[in-house]
Amino acid sequence: MxxxxxxxxxxxxxxxxxxxxxxxxxxxxxxxxxxxxxxxxxxxxxxxxxxxxxxxxxxxxxxxxxxxxxxxxxxxxxxxxxxxxxxxxxxxxxxxxxxxxxxxxxxxxxxxxxxxxxxxxxxxxxxxxxxxxxxxxxxxxxxxERPALMTLFPTLEKRPSIVLDIGANVDSRPEHILSFAEMGSLYAEEVLERKRPTVALLSIGAEPTKGNSTVKEAHKLLRKSTLNFVGNIEGGEILHGTADVIVTDGFVGNTILKFAEGSIGFFKRIAKKGRRKNLFSMAGSVLMSGGFKKLMREFDYAEYGGAPLLxxxxxxxxxxxxxxxxxxxxxxxxxxxxxxxxxxxxxxxxxxxxxxxxxxxxxxxxxxxxxxxxx
Amino acid sequence: MxxxxxxxxxxxxxxxxxxxxxxxxxxxxxxxxxxxxxxxxxxxxxxxxxxxxxxxxxxxxxxxxxxxxxxxxxxxxxxxxxxxxxxxxxxxxxxxxxxxxxxxxxxxxxxxxxxxxxxxxxxxxxxxxxxxxxxxxxxxxxxxERPALMTLFPTLEKRPSIVLDIGANVDSRPEHILSFAEMGSLYAEEVLERKRPTVALLSIGAEPTKGNSTVKEAHKLLRKSTLNFVGNIEGGEILHGTADVIVTDGFVGNTILKFAEGSIGFFKRIAKKGRRKNLFSMAGSVLMSGGFKKLMREFDYAEYGGAPLLxxxxxxxxxxxxxxxxxxxxxxxxxxxxxxxxxxxxxxxxxxxxxxxxxxxxxxxxxxxxxxxxx
Structure with missing residues (x-):
């Protein structure tokens, strides 16, 4: 499990x-x-x-x-x-x-x-x-203004991060992203019982000047809000547990979610190929398989259930x-x-x-x- | 290696x-x-x-x-x-x-x-x-109109796919995405020596009506072009080797690239934790480590070198x-x-x-x- x-x-x-x-x-x-x-x-x-x-x-x-x-x-x-x-x-x-x-x-x-x-x-x-x-x-x-679909991403920390929107909206405006942040923060606080949850904005650089025009405007709105906004994070930090809530437009969120799901299949296939190579690694893979399966499941969003529509x-x-x-x-x-x-x-x-x-x-x-x- | x-x-x-x-x-x-x-x-x-x-x-x-x-x-x-x-x-x-x-x-x-x-x-x-x-x-x-950074993504097929733009541009217009496709296709043909390379557009659904406004317009331009356009693909297909060239805006491309890089660290850490659990899996991990390291490297873009600026x-x-x-x-x-x-x-x-x-x-x-x- x-x-x-x-x-x-x-x-x-x-x-x-x-x-x-x-x-x-x-x-x-x-x-x-x-x-x-x-x-x-x-x-x-x-x-x-x-x-x-x-x-x-x-x-x-x-x-x-x-x-x-x-x-x-x-x-x-x-x-x-x-x-x-x-x-x-x-x-x-x-x-x-x-x-x-x-x-x-x-x-x-x-x-x-x-x-x-x-x-x-x-x-x-x-x-x-x-x-x-x-x-x-x-x-x-x-x-x-716009409901959002959220999901939990596994992280290196013990607790997962909320990511939204993962596909209910495309072409989000800055105000939409602000309301995703508000809803995600409430979910983290009220459902997951996290105190003063941190909120991060997905961008392509930590600086407020980095990102596309929507993200730059959303950054300003988030900074002015009463939320516990911790700034921008890049794609590489999503799995680091840097923030309780990570907000993004549904096009980007959906693409990353699908990519993450797709990478499980990739790892499985590559691991399978490697296994056949020699007897040693075959023996190893049998011993590892339990751990490996668990590791793969960690990334398998289907296991987790579903995406709440907030x-x-x-x-x-x-x-x-x-x-x-x-x-x-x-x-x-x-x-x-x-x-x-x-x-x-x-x-x-x-x-x-x-x-x-x-x-x-x-x-x-x-x-x-x-x-x-x-x- | x-x-x-x-x-x-x-x-x-x-x-x-x-x-x-x-x-x-x-x-x-x-x-x-x-x-x-x-x-x-x-x-x-x-x-x-x-x-x-x-x-x-x-x-x-x-x-x-x-x-x-x-x-x-x-x-x-x-x-x-x-x-x-x-x-x-x-x-x-x-x-x-x-x-x-x-x-x-x-x-x-x-x-x-x-x-x-x-x-x-x-x-x-x-x-x-x-x-x-x-x-x-x-x-x-x-x-x-706009130069683009491209990189190769590993795939389940023997040959990698070209992905661009991975971060030279944000807020790309549909015509920019068309020119990314043209440059990527030329790279695939002239440098990687692939005949009549296939081009796919990254979206959140296979249908031409899916995606944000830029992607929907880019789909039309690509369909009208002389390129070997095979339609939209979703994030989950990036590693499947479905197309020689995958085009997207630099914000999305950069976020996915960084996410992919970040996931290596994630897999490594989780695997390390699993290893300590018991003697059997420890023995297994020693045997597997060569294969596992290789598997991780497959995803390590630093290994591959660099991103050509086209x-x-x-x-x-x-x-x-x-x-x-x-x-x-x-x-x-x-x-x-x-x-x-x-x-x-x-x-x-x-x-x-x-x-x-x-x-x-x-x-x-x-x-x-x-x-x-x-x-």
Whole structure:
């Protein structure tokens, strides 16, 4: 089991208390048709999750007959409920198509959130479709111009760093990057329980004058903000654990995430080739394989579960299409953590407070004109 | 020795013929003060290079006394000449400062190129300063709006892919990306001797509609061009060897390159930690270490030498500050290859031809008006 799964599990245990003191169950809607492995993997993921998390109910949204077939002769535990959805959106279909197909599993799952019948949503399906449906059906939190997808990157330090946006937006403006930083910082503080989390801006040099025009402007906004901004970092520092939160435009974030995922395959293949070379290294590789596998998993984002979508009015997690049942259970656990931490409400109240402060300042400016020099 | 060094050496051997048929030596100016290891590493790199490449002369530009001290009691072979330069630019000094310091080693080295006393330039110094000095002193090739830095990325296939721009430009316009593609394609064809090299555009989805606004426009330009354009690829495919040339804006290219470099340190540290765990894996790691080291080197861009700066009137290579003598010798070999291949002249004639074609087409349009339908 990778360090990732350990990290999510520890997080879930920490947030269990919150769930038990509230007394009512946490209901997560799972898009059972999403992901490359279909209903079977989603069903198995839900079974693992409910066995582990107390006070958790999973609503499996998908084709009833396929889910029953996947279940076989086993019985469904009472913590899992099947919600029938006739339609399912393919991984490569246009994202906006989901909105025109009211019976598809993604839409039905989002609607459970809208009606309050579920507190969190997890989908391993078409990322664009989940983002678009959540945006339209749930709406944005007031004050957030663009929601962002975040993920955790492993670091050399014991704790991972939050990186966002990893693909919900391209052509971000400086103000968007500022709001990614605010949301990431709140997530680090409220969900991961880090005090006064540090925020870094991804650039191509430490100096504020380095970077493209958006990054240079974003640097100024971040420096003026109340966040614990520690300056620019370069791509090489992402895995160093230099900051709790690293912000960037979704084009760059997505490219790096995909590159990191791709490099696992690269290392695996090269290692495999090396292994065949001689008997000594073959013996070595057998002994090392456990450690090596673990090392590779450290970089395998599919293991970790999913990417929270911050800035919409609800708790939404988009997972990797390739997710295994274990990864799906992990994404459900993460959703359970987010619901208990009420991250969406905390972002909303932060944005409200920020708006009030700005308004108060404006009023003060009008009421108290700048004092003139007595001389 | 990594696969990289093997690749450059093989390339140099292939281009030796060109050098011997021409009959005159290839002169490379080496900025001896550049890089973190100073004159000693540069001197050692030059010694390795001249011993390997026939018909190669290296002009070491730097402080004479420091270079003589580094040489100790050894004799300088006749293929190495010291050109005294009193001043040296620090790695973290502003790039444009070089232009105001006529006695610094970078400027003196660039001037050797301008005066024709050297055919190629190699520097492990401040990237920005080398790019700025080359741009101002040598000038751009007509038709190239912005020069680009390129590098080779290892791939799962036997041959590496060219990636550019890796940091000479930010906020690239679609036309800049087209010209990166043209220069990269010429490099692949003329220097690496690949027939009809494939060109891919880095984006966040295979579809032409995916990506930011610059990438979407660049996709259209590339599709209309005469290049062998194979479409968009995502970050995860960079190491798959899908295309000979991968084009992107310098902000993205630099971030990925730095991330890739940073991930080596990450893998090394994690592997080291794993090693200590138990006796079995320790024994394993001793056996594996050779293979593992090789694997890590595959990803170590410092090993490979340097990044050619394409689009200026001259052969310029910027190396990694951390370069070892072996890496420096490798960069010199690469410069030797570029000089023999006359890549700068080939880019210039491609751009001239393109301009003529456009003009001819315009003339044809004026001379032959579009035929009207005879009916």
């Amino acid at each position: 990778g360090r990732w799964i350990y990290y999510t599990k520890r997080l879930a245990r920490r947030w269990e208390k919150e769930s038990t003191t509230r007394g009512e169950p946490v209901v997560i809607a799972l898009d059972a048709m999403g992901g490359d492995r279909g209903p079977t993997a989603n069903l198995e993921g839900a079974l693992i999750a409910v066995a582990e998390q107390p006070g958790l109910i999973v609503k499996l949204v998908g084709r009833q007959d396929e889910l029953k077939e996947a279940l076989g002769k086993s019985f469904l535990p009472e913590e899992i409920e099947i919600i029938h959805a006739e339609d399912a959106l393919g991984m490569n279909e246009p994202a906006t198509l989901a909105l025109r197909r009211p019976n598809c599993s993604i839409i039905k799952a989002v609607e459970l959130l809208v009606s309050g019948k579920a507190h969190g949503l997890v989908s391993m399906g078409n990322t664009g479709a989940v983002v678009a449906s959540s945006l339209v059906k749930l709406g944005k939190i007031g004050g957030v 800035g919409v009015r609800g708790n939404v997690i988009v997972g990797h299409g390739k997710s295994t049942p274990l990864a799906i259970s992990n994404a459900i656990s993460l959703s359970y953590v987010m619901v208990n931490a009420q991250i969406d409400k905390k972002i909303a109240s932060y944005m409200r407070l920020k708006k009030e402060n700005v308004e108060n300042e404006n009023i003060r400016d009008r009421v108290e004109p700048p004092r003139e020099n007595p001389d | 990594g696969r990289w060094i093997y690749y450059t050496k093989r390339l140099a051997r292939r281009w030796e013929k060109e050098s011997t048929t021409r009959g005159e030596p290839v002169v490379i100016a080496l900025d001896a003060m550049g890089g973190d290891r100073g004159p000693t590493a540069n001197l050692e790199g030059a010694l390795i290079a001249v011993a390997e490449q026939p018909g190669l002369i290296v002009k070491l530009v730097g402080r004479q006394d420091e270079l003589k001290e580094a040489l100790g009691k050894s004799f300088l072979p006749e293929e190495i000449e010291i050109i005294h330069a009193e001043d040296a630019l620090g790695m973290n000094e502003p790039a444009t400062l070089a232009l105001r310091r006529p006695n610094c080693s970078i400027i003196k080295a660039v001037e050797l190129l301008v005066s024709g006393k050297a055919h190629g330039l190699v520097s492990m110094g401040n990237t920005g300063a080398v790019v700025a000095s080359s741009l101002v002193k040598l000038g751009k090739i007509g038709g190239v 689009g200026v009137r001259g052969n310029v290579i910027v190396g990694h500050g951390k370069s070892t003598p072996l890496a420096i010798s490798n960069a010199i070999s690469l410069s030797y290859v570029m000089v023999n291949a006359q890549i700068d002249k080939k880019i210039a004639s491609y751009m001239r031809l393109k301009k003529e074609n456009v003009e001819n087409e315009n003339i044809r349009d004026r001379v032959e008006p579009p035929r009207e339908n005879p009916d």
